[in-house]
Amino acid sequence: MKHRRVVITGTGIVSAIGMNTQAFWKNIVECRSGIDVYDPTLSDQIRFKHGADIKGFDASAFMEKNELDLMDRFAQFAVIAGNEAVAAAGIVFNEDNSNRSAVICGSSIGGIHAQENAYVELYRESKSRIHPFTIPRTMPNSAASNISMQLGITGPVYTISTACASSNHAIGNAFWLIRNGICDQAIAGGSETPFTYAFLKAWEAIRVVAPDTCRPFSKNRQGMIIGEGAGMVVMETLENAQARGATILSELVGFGMTSDASHITKPNQKGAEHAMKLALADANLAPDEIDYISAHGTGTLANDSMEVAAVRAIFGTHANSLAISSTKSLHGHALGATSALEAVATTMALQHGIFPPTANFEAADEACNIDVVPNASRKGNIRHALSNAFAFGGLNAVLAFKKWEE
Numbered sequence: 442m443k444h445r446r447v448v449i450t451g452t453g454i455v456s457a458i459g460m461n462t463q464a465f466w467k468n469i470v471e472c473r474s475g476i477d478v479y480d481p482t483l484s485d486q487i488r489f490k491h492g493a494d495i496k497g498f499d500a501s502a503f504m505e506k507n508e509l510d511l512m513d514r515f516a517q518f519a520v521i522a523g524n525e526a527v528a529a530a531g532i533v534f535n536e537d538n539s540n541r542s543a544v545i546c547g548s549s550i551g552g553i554h555a556q557e558n559a560y561v562e563l564y565r566e567s568k569s570r571i572h573p574f575t576i577p578r579t580m581p582n583s584a585a586s587n588i589s590m591q592l593g594i595t596g597p598v599y600t601i602s603t604a605c606a607s608s609n610h611a612i613g614n615a616f617w618l619i620r621n622g623i624c625d626q627a628i629a630g631g632s633e634t635p636f637t638y639a640f641l642k643a644w645e646a647i648r649v650v651a652p653d654t655c656r657p658f659s660k661n662r663q664g665m666i667i668g669e670g671a672g673m674v675v676m677e678t679l680e681n682a683q684a685r686g687a688t689i690l691s692e693l694v695g696f697g698m699t700s701d702a703s704h705i706t707k708p709n710q711k712g713a714e715h716a717m718k719l720a721l722a723d724a725n726l727a728p729d730e731i732d733y734i735s736a737h738g739t740g741t742l743a744n745d746s747m748e749v750a751a752v753r754a755i756f757g758t759h760a761n762s763l764a765i766s767s768t769k770s771l772h773g774h775a776l777g778a779t780s781a782l783e784a785v786a787t788t789m790a791l792q793h794g795i796f797p798p799t800a801n802f803e804a805a806d807e808a809c810n811i812d813v814v815p816n817a818s819r820k821g822n823i824r825h826a827l828s829n830a831f832a833f834g835g836l837n838a839v840l841a842f843k844k845w846e847e
Contacts, residue, residue, distance in 0.1 A: 447619045447694075448845065450687040451530025451675035452785045453522035453630075456772045457493035457668055461525055465772075465782075466789045470818045472798045474771045476654050476666050479636060487641045489650045493668030493773025494636050511577050512587055513552030518671035518778075519584035519632035520591065526628060527592065530675035531687060534592045543597040543624045544589045545615045547607025547631030549777030550640065551581030551600075557637045584632050584671075596624055605737070605774070606698075607631050608672065608781035609830040609838035613696035615676055616840075625681055630673035630781035641667070647706075649741050655774070657738035657767035657799050658745050658813045660806035665739040668773020672781030674788070691788040692843040694825075695724025701835025708744050708831050713751040716837035717827060721755075724841035726825055729759045733796055735787045735828040736813075738767020739774055746808035748829065753811070764821070766814040770800035780830035784840060787828045791844040796821055 452462045457475030459465030468475070478484055479492035500509050500517045503524075509517065523544075527534075534542055555578035562568040577583060582600040589598040597618060601610045608631030615629035635641070644650050644667060651664035682689055697719025701712035721728060736748055753760045768786050775782055786797050795818050802815035828840045 444620050445622065446679035446692060447616050447676055448679050448682050448689045449674050449676055449691050449693060449788055450682050450689055451526040451532065452690065452788060453525030453529065453673040454782065454785055455495065455518040455522045456670035456782055457495050458772050462529070462785060465785070469768060469771060469786055469797050470795055472771070472800050472817055474800050476773055483636060483638055483641060486638065488645050489652055491653055492636065492666060495669060511574055512583060513555045513578040514634040515548060515552055515632045516583040516587050518634060519546055519673065520587050522630065522632070522671040522673040523588045523628050526673040526675045532626065532675055532677070534594055538625060539593050539595045541596055541625040542594045543615055543618055543627035544585045544594055545599060545601065545611040545627060545629045546585040547601050547611035547777045547781065548581050548584060548633055549602055549604050549607055550633065550635060552579035552583055553637050553640055554634060555579045557639055588628060602777065603836045604832035604834050605776055605779060606830040606832035606836045606838040607777035608779065608784065609828065609840055610698060612674065612781065612784055613698060613838055613840060616693045616696055619676055619678060626675065626677035628673055628675055630671065631778040632671035633776045633778035634669045635667055635776055636669055651740060654801050655740040655770045656801045656803060657736065657740045657770050658806060658809040659802045660804040662740045662742065662745065664741050665769070665774045668775040668779065670772060670775045670782055671778055672785045674784060689845045691791045691845050693840065694843045695720045695726065695841030697723055698838045701837070703835055706833050708747045709835060710747050710751045712835055712837050713748060713831050714754050716839045717751065717755050717829070720827060720839035720841045726841060728756045731756070731763065731825050731827055732823045733790060733826040734763060734765040735783045735826065736765050736767045737829045737831045738769055738799065740769065744831065748831070749809045749811050760811060764796045764812050764814050766797050766799040768797050780828065780838070783828050787826050787842055791823050791826060791842055794820055794822055796823065
């Protein structure tokens with residue numbers, strides 16, 4: 442069967458550097474970081490004080506109270522980003538296409554706010570009852586389910602939870618469903634809201650979070666910075682998009698996924714290499730056709746040097762002509778949602794011909810000797826790009842994008 446071409450026609454963002462795609466992309470281009478001291482009621486009790494949380498968020502500005510009652514913060518983010526992406530795409534879901542449409546979301550932890558509130562009520566406040574909507578708020582599929590119910594989508598709807606690769610897995614799965622004729626359009630991405638006391642304590646214990654900010658690829662990097670947010674894309678067949686006169690933002694051309702099968706937290710270079718190889722092969726691209734890589738780039742000592750080594754192993758001398766940057770230095774590491782934010786950033790980079798920067802870069806590291814677009818975005822012709830996600834558990838997911846040209 443001949444593969445169908447798949448394009449992105451809408452994007453939606455909720456993040457610490459913008460509550461919509463336009464604001465998000467503007468702050469990336471201007472290299473404005475959203476990393477700051479997070480909620481003091483939490484940070485006063487945690488060793489690390491900085492994060493990329495969304496301050497002053499009021500969900501009632503986006504949806505009705507009866508909707509809010511059933512959704513935890515992460516699902517609210519997903520619905521808001523999903524609605525933006527659908528509006529931007531100008532797509533309408535109806536009886537004719539709803540069963541040929543999909544919603545696939547990624548989340549590492551789901552409704553952790555509702556879950557933690559229930560524990561506080563039971564074990565600290567000794568209550569005998571908890572909120573009656575605790576189950577629908579906590580379940581990780583709440584984001585995908587609420588999007589599908591609001592839009593009337595009756596095709597495949599599910600959630601993928603693969604730690605920091607969740608959103609790339611979600612987008613990649615949606616891409617394959619459309620390309621192989623199972624669906625004609627999909628909303629895909631991810632959402633995460635990790636700023637709770639117990640969850641931050643867990644990250645404190647694992648000792649990979651930086652004390653001040655995220656400096657990917659910099660010699661003096663000290664770790665990652667936790668972020669939150671949601672990113673969603675509307676994907677559809679090229680035929681459908683052209684028939685309805687949609688604005689095409691980028692083309693998704695390949696997806697590769699692997700498992701390291703080696704260590705639960707330590708990244709494995711061979712697994713990362715293999716995922717990039719598979720994405721290139723799926724896209725029918727040669728390594729020298731790639732101009733930009735949106736890096737996993739967490740800012741940890743182990744990840745960044747591994748990722749650069751993997752890139753050099755796959756791309757050889759062409760690695761010297763590549764730009765590779767990490768937007769986590771701006772929006773933080775939003776865990777299961779982060780690769781959705783990065784997929785949107787990559788799409789914008791292709792559309793506008795601008796390489797996103799790696800912020801907070803201070804000192805060159807021989808182990809990361811590659812063009813990381815330090816501290817300022819840069820104009821350039823980007824024809825093809827990869828977006829990497831390498832997760833705890835040794836799970837790797839890589840997307841391949843192509844610039845849209847009529």
